[in-house]
Amino acid sequence: MEMLFENVFIIGTGLMGTSLALAMKSSGEIGEIQGYDANSEHVVKALELGGIDRIGQLKDVDGCDLVVLAIPVEGAKDVLGRILPFLKEGTVVTDVGSTKREIIKAFETLHRCMKDKDVNFIGGHPMAGSEKSGPDGAIQDLFKGKTYVLVRTSSCSDEMFEKFRALVVKMDALPVEMDAELHDRIVSVTSHLPQVISYVLVQTLIDYAREDERYVNLVGSGFRDTTRLATSAPAVWIDIFKQNKDNITDALNHFQAQIEWFKGMIETERYEELSESVTKIVSFKERL
Structure with a gap:
């Protein structure tokens, strides 16, 4: 039976890359998966976990029909430029980064320099992850039931876009097309802002704990749950x-304005009004 993609190359075998490899394998729609990571321990671990079938080098993308960039967003732009000359005509290239404008802009610039070589680039962002990093934290079902954003580019044919969308569906993820x-505007609120808040909450505790270490002694599950993201990789x-x-x-x-509003409610003792607002917040959160 013909598979959606016979030869896949995943660049970056950390949490996301290895989880994606495991999910692709479980779909039954992938042939062989090669993997590469600048961290040799990561790629060896991905091989041991069965996420990839063999370790490759960047030039080995030349025989693949699907290439996935599963590395930090700045690094992805650099690696894209390094692999583009090796790609065969018709290859699908995608990424898993949390921003889409920059990687697509980088691809379009590089693509023009390659005299519009036939490469199908699809911006990808699976809305799934963990505060953990590295292949040890990889989960085969990481994307199950999760939104997987797909950004169509002018270089990508309808046929190849639908082919990759079909793979996303086979991984039990929920593809959503978006520009x-x-x-980038939406995830700044739903993903990036919570990360900033988590970091700042921990910094606030650090500031208070400098004066009195008992603040740390009284950290409970609420603080730990709220700051789970603060252990995410800074790079x-x-x-x-x-x-x-x-x-x-x-x-x-916008968040700062909301904090000032909340502070004002407490300072002016407008607790009834605050209670009404918080009740609406709770109701909205329960529907998420």
Whole structure:
């Protein structure tokens, strides 16, 4: 039986890359998966876990019909430029980054330099993840039931876009097509802002604990749950903050205004009004 993609190459075998490899294998729609990672321990572990079938080098993308960039968003732009000359005609290339405008802009610039070589680039962002990193945290079902954003580019044929969408469905994810601008604006609120808040909450505790370590002694499950994201890899997030600076700044301005409003409610003892607002918040959250 013909598979959707016979030869896949995954660049970056950390949490996302290895989880994606495992999900692709479970779909039954993939032939062989090669993997590459600058961290040799990661790629060896991905091989041991059965996520990839063999370890390759970047030039080995030349025999693949699907290439996945599963590395931090700034690094993805650099690697894209390095692999593009090796890609065969008709290859599908996608990424899993949390920002879409920059990687698509980088591809379009590189593509023009290659005299419009036949490469089907699809911006991808599976809305799934973990505060963990590395292949040890990989989960085969990480994408099950999760939204998987797909951004169509002008270089991608309808046939190849639908082929990759079909693979996403086979991984039990929920494909949603969206343009890059809208994607980056929305995730600045739903993904990037919570990360910033988590980091800042921990920094707030650090500030208080400098004066009295008993603050740390009284950290409970509420603080731990709320700051789970604060253990996420800084290198990954600094790249995201850099690439989506304008939208994240807008989201932070709105959040800051909400904090000032909440503070004002407490300072002026408008508890009945605050209770009504919080009740609406709880109701909305329960529907998510």
